Amino acid sequence: MASVIGGEAAFIGSLTELIELNWSAVDAFTAALARMSRPGDRSRLASFLSDHEHHLDELADLAQELGAPPIETPIRPKLKSKALTNGVVGDRAILEAMRHYEEDSCAAYERMILSRDGLTERARDVLRSALAVERRHRDWFLEQLDARQGLLLLPL
Numbered sequence: 001m002a003s004v005i006g007g008e009a010a011f012i013g014s015l016t017e018l019i020e021l022n023w024s025a026v027d028a029f030t031a032a033l034a035r036m037s038r039p040g041d042r043s044r045l046a047s048f049l050s051d052h053e054h055h056l057d058e059l060a061d062l063a064q065e066l067g068a069p070p071i072e073t074p075i076r077p078k079l080k081s082k083a084l085t086n087g088v089v090g091d092r093a094i095l096e097a098m099r100h101y102e103e104d105s106c107a108a109y110e111r112m113i114l115s116r117d118g119l120t121e122r123a124r125d126v127l128r129s130a131l132a133v134e135r136r137h138r139d140w141f142l143e144q145l146d147a148r149q150g151l152l153l154l155p156l
Contacts, residue, residue: 102138
């Protein structure tokens, strides 16, 4: 069994927060996919959605290894993506909203890695791998936004 020296319960709580963050991202990516006009963007977002679903599986497995009960139903955040359900219009605006999700994800994984002593090698590997993926997502959004300088449409 994996362990986190002196703090399994707290670490499981933090993993649960990461799981909630990933479910929020899944909801946001699902909403974004329905609104994107460019097929290449939809393809990339579908790939990112798959990555977040993979993170959910890995984080749930890690929490279970640490003694948490199996997660049988998804932990859903109380609020869905306001940015993508309140009338955000246009690919660039959607990319901007999604960039924020990836920045939040990066920050959350960085906090988990830096603030936890006694992580098992497996836990550290799962978190570092997910962080690398989230950074790749964030960087893609930044590159796309830089390439698409121009008008950002906001909801009225």
